[in-house]
Amino acid sequence: MLNKFGTTYNRLRVITFVIPIVFFVLICRLFYWQIIRGPELQTKSEKQHQTVTVLTAKRGDILDSEGGVLAGTKNLYHLYVYKPQMKISNNDLVELLMTSLTPDQEASTAADLRKYLQDRLALSSNWISLKHYLSSDEKEKVEKQKIVGLGFEDEYVRYYPEASMGAHILGFVGQDAAGQEQGYFGLEGYFDRMLKGREGKVRTEKDGQGNPILIGNYQFLHAIEGKAIQTTIDKKIQFVAESYLKEGIQKYQALAGNVIIMESKTGKIKAMASYPNYDPGKFSEFDKSSYKSPLMADLFEPGSIFKPLVMAAALNEKLVTPETKCDICSGPINIGKYTIKTWNEEYHSQTTMTDVIVNSDNTGMVFAARKLGPDKFSDYLSKYGLGKKTKIEIQEEVSGTLREGKKYGEIDLATNSFGQGIAVTPIQIITAINTIANGGKYISPSLIEGTTPIQRSVLNPEAASDMTQIMVEAVDRGEAKHAKPAGLSVAGKTGTAQIPIDGRYDPKKTIASFIGFFPSQNPKYTMLVTFREPQTSIWGSETAAPLWFAIAKQLLL
Amino acid sequence: MRHKDSKSRLPLAILFTGIILACFGLIAIFDASVIDAYRTFGDKFHYVKQQSLWLLVGVVAALITSAIPIAWIKKYAYILYGITLFLMVLVLIPGVGSKFLGARRWLVLGPIVFQPSELLKITFAIYLAKWLEVDREIKHFLTLIGINALLIMLQPDLGTAIIIIGVSFLIFYLSGAKLKEIIVFCAILLFAISGLILSSPYRMNRVKTFMDPTSDPLGTSYHINQVLYGLGSGGFSGVGLGRSRQKYAFLPEATTDSIFVIIAEEFGFVGSTILILVLVGILITSLKVSMNVTDKFDKLLASGISLLFLIQIFVNLSSMVALIPLTGVPLPFISYGGSSLVTNFIALGLLINISKRA
Structure with a gap:
């Protein structure tokens, strides 16, 4: 017989004492996995259960x-x-x-x-x-x-x-x-x-x-x-625009070209075409640079097609009338180290504002812009919607920038007046010109049926009407008049903008364009045609204008 | 009088706790096996029916062993152990022992399939209690352990080997071994364990994945990861009875060695802690029995049985919470397995038997 309280008893007591400690550690460990790491493990577990x-x-x-x-x-x-x-x-x-x-x-x-x-x-x-x-x-x-x-x-x-x-x-x-x-x-x-x-x-x-x-x-x-x-796209018009543009690019050997046709009163885009383009079904086979629409994503210097905007602003402010005579148009204008010349270096002393547009006279534009002054000049461009996105429903649209009035130097104002040194997108310029077509009311462009456009009054109807009349004369007396469909009254303006490359203009590389709307009274369509670097002729009047009229003819049918 | 009352109630309390745990085990087994049982046997209750039968056998066995005179058991200790050793050799013989998943652990006797190593746990504890009544030299003790360990590792069955060695060591310690001897034993054990681990890439991986359970979630650490996912999914209060997701063929050994995970997943931290506390309760109670008896054989046998429970519970649970490398040991009273359940009830019977002699 052994003493109940001998070595074995004592050692049993040690074990009995140790057990709760051991199991306490065990429960702590369990707590760690179930509570502390619980949410994380649960997520992993769910991942393997769920499909x-x-x-x-x-x-x-x-x-x-x-x-x-x-x-x-x-x-x-x-x-x-x-x-x-x-x-x-x-x-x-x-x-x-x-x-x-x-x-x-x-x-x-x-x-x-x-x-x-x-x-x-x-x-x-x-x-x-x-x-x-x-x-x-x-x-x-x-x-x-x-x-x-x-x-x-x-x-x-x-x-x-x-x-x-x-x-x-x-x-x-x-x-x-x-x-x-x-x-x-x-x-x-x-x-x-x-x-x-x-x-x-x-x-x-x-x-x-x-x-x-x-x-x-x-x-x-x-x-x-x-x-x-x-969309507001009219398949027939789109087809016409695309096929004519393609033809035009071949005919004039241009690198690229754009056409936008807008319903004048509503701002609805009826057709938009750009070349080169790509097939959206096989997009990966085309160069990435062709994906973005040049109409919304490419900024360009508009050149002379910009002139009606400036002239209309001066008319609206009653600073000039169509008959106002230019008193600085007898020769080139020197501003600092720069000289402003006309495109054909012909100068018309005391030329009227109508003739300034008809002849696309740069010096006359400087005259009109100086009448406006930098603040109003900048203010009008902003009202025309330049420097801002037009909010057309295209993802890649860019806004460009607009100079504030107080930052305008004399030379900036002068060159901007005839569309140089300012970059806009094709959709911006057509929307701006459409303001004139609409009797002075800006209306934002749209590609979607049923959208309510943004509207604001930019010009009074008289100024818009005067400007329209000047643009009608510009077409009727301009070089492209023979291409115009007989009996159709068109208000328009040609443009031949040199392309700035590394801060200099290359006289051989131009963006030739024509912008306008018809019929001039109660217009139906506003349209822009541009060609990049046409080879047969650098002039908008000999490339963009004929195409513009050819498409207009189709739209009348 | 009060003292006497509490003593007479103790054996019953032990038996009932065992039965309650086993019944809880039945629920868990049903839960964990329902899909497998239905797929394999076309009967959702297949495993539960089996286990219920074993539970009945176990309770009867416990009642019988609680009534056999201890003196008789002591007298035939050597013979009981001898028979078990014979069965342990028998199971290793191809054609006699049944091989399953690379291990030769089962003897098939007609409709009964059982694991002699489970029986060994009891008979060896009885044998040791008798053998250690007198002081023994450590070299003899080591030889004895060595033979048992060798037979088990030939199957191989590391889990059972750990239990047998652990229990023997603790009985040896309780019997009054000198501190020096214990240190020697520990050193040898450490050496043996390192040898076993280094000799087998499988065990090496187990250790590696223990160190870093995230190392290879679909390969070697798949099992421990699934265990931890189950614990984590349970959270504080569990996903609810029958709502375990880990039982859907994600968790290996869901009804046997890993059943605690299903319980922890369905009953959460609260439920699994309660289960652990009940298990600790049964341990402390059985250790009390051995403290109360005066006869050295009684004392060593009662301790041996308590320690058998202790080590199995500890190794199982600490494997599940990644305190030790994953080791395949059933959770007493809960895990599916007839040999284990019956053995545990026989052990309970012996404990009740001894408690009556205090």
């Missing part, structure tokens, strides 16, 4: 003013295989599929396609994506073969029925960094969120083998289709 299937939303269509499709969405199919259900060998499956599928861009020959399918099937996962973008014909053929284990998913692909038509209006749909569909440039970029809709999601829980847990959580979120947008 999310994305249901793509159909992208909204872009329509023309009459509801015709400019950018639509095709329903294609994604073919996949769930290997555990497959009852035939990989090779048999490939051969069966080869009879139904047609080679595409990714695998351009039958041999390529066969190898591609074999490589896909060789992958070790249970669920394998076999081929994207099957047409409904292909899908039907595959379905008729009744192969167990195959399945389809809807896939939506953007398509452009008119190929490159309106590329710079539409923009294109590419993929963002995360591989998600994303609209870039133009309307696709500007209205991306609206067109995109909201993708749906099916969230299910799966077990360690990837099979769904029947009693698990299940969430279903419907995809919401993107909204369609109806």
Whole structure:
């Protein structure tokens, strides 16, 4: 018999004492994992339980003013295989599929396609994506073969029925960094969120083998289709603008060219064309520099087509009348080290303001600008909407900058008066000139039917009417008059702006342009045509103006 | 009188705690096995039915062992141990012992499949209690341990080896071993463990993943990561009964060695702490039994049984909370497994038996 309180008893007491300490540590450790690290571990755990299937939303269509499709969405199919259900060998499956599928861009020959399918099937996962973008014909053929284990998913692909038509209006749909569909440039970029809709999601829980847990959580979120947008674009006019512009560029051997046609009273863009352009359906095959619309994203020195804006401002301020005579127009004007000359170095002493525009007289413009003075000059440009975005629904639009009145030097005011040393976008200048067409009322441009434009009065109707009359005379007495459609009264102005390169002007490189509206009374359309570096003639009157009239003729039909 | 009352109630309390834990185990097993049982056997209750049967066998076994005279058990200690050793050798023979997942641990006797190593836990504890009644030299003790460890590691079954060695060592310590001897033993143990780890890439990986559980989440550290995901998902109050996600084929050994994770996931920190406290309660109670008895054999046997529970519980739980490298040891009374459950109830029976002699 042992003493109850001997060595063993004492050592048992030690153990009994240690146990609570050991288990306290254990519980602390448990606390650490369950409470402190809990949320983090829970997230990781959920990640491995949950699978999310994305249901793509159909992208909204872009329509023309009459509801015709400019950018639509095709329903294609994604073919996949769930290997555990497959009852035939990989090779048999490939051969069966080869009879139904047609080679595409990714695998351009039958041999390529066969190898591609074999490589896909060789992958070790249970669920394998076999081929994207099957047409409904292909899908039907595959379905008729009744192969167990195959399945389809809807896939939506953007398509452009008119190929490159309106590329710079539409923009294109590419993929963002995360591989998600994303609209870039133009309307696709500007209205991306609206067109995109909201993708749906099916969230299910799966077990360690990837099979769904029947009693698990299940969430279903419907995809919401993107909204369609109806543009103001008139397909017929757009077609005319594009084909005539293309022809014009070839004829005058220009590097590039633009046409914008605006409904004068509403600011609605009926057509916009730019070359070179690209095919939004195959955007990746084109140079990235062609993606942005030059009409909104390129700033250029407008040259003489800017003159009516300055003259109209001077008329509006009653600082001049069409008959006011220029008293500084007898020869070149010297400002510091600069000399302001006329384009043909012919000078008309005591020339009237009407003749200043008709002859595109730079010195006369300096006279008008000096009457206005820097503050009012700057103020008017701002009212015309220059230096600000026009808020047209194009993603890549830029604003350019406008000099404040107090920062105008004498030479700046002088050169700006005839459109040099100031950079604007084509959409800005056409919107500004349209103010004159509209009896002095600025109206913001729009590509979307049903938008309420911003309106403000810039000129009084008399000044606008006087300016219109001067522009009519400029056309009727100008060099382009023979190209004008007979009987049509056009108010317009040519422009031949030298292109500044590294701060100097190259006399051989010009942007030739013509801007105007017709009929001059109660105008219907305001239009701008520009050519970059035309080779047959550098002059707007010999390139842009004839094209402008040719298009105008078409619009009258 | 009061003293006597509490003493007479103690055996019953021990048995009932064991049964309650086992019933809780049944719930957890049902929960963790429902999918597997349905898929494999077409019966959601397959594992629960099995375990319930074993529970019944266990309770009967406990009642029997609690009634057998201790003197008789002491008398036949050598024979009981001898039979177990024989079975331990038998299980290693291909064709006799059944191999499963690379380990030869099971003997199949008609419809009954059992693990001799589970039985060894009890018979060896009885044998040691008798053998250590007189002072023994450490070299003899080491030889004895060595033989047992060798037989177990031939299966191989590291978890059981750790339990047997740990329990033996603690009984040896309680029996009055000198401090010097204990230090020698510890040194040898450390040496042996390092050897075992270095000799096997599998164990090496276990240690590595213990040091850095995030190293290879789909490979070597998959199991411990799934364990921790389960604990973390449980949070404070758990996801609720039956709502474990880890049981869906993510967590290996969900019904056996890792069952604590399912409990922690469904009942949260609160539930798992309560379970731990109950387990600690049963440990302290059984240690009290051994403190109260005066006979050295009784005392050593009661301690041996208590320590058997202690080490199994400790190794299981600390594996689950990553205090030690993951070691496959069942959680007494809770984990699925007939041999383990019956053995634990036999141990309870012995404890009750001894408590009556205090």
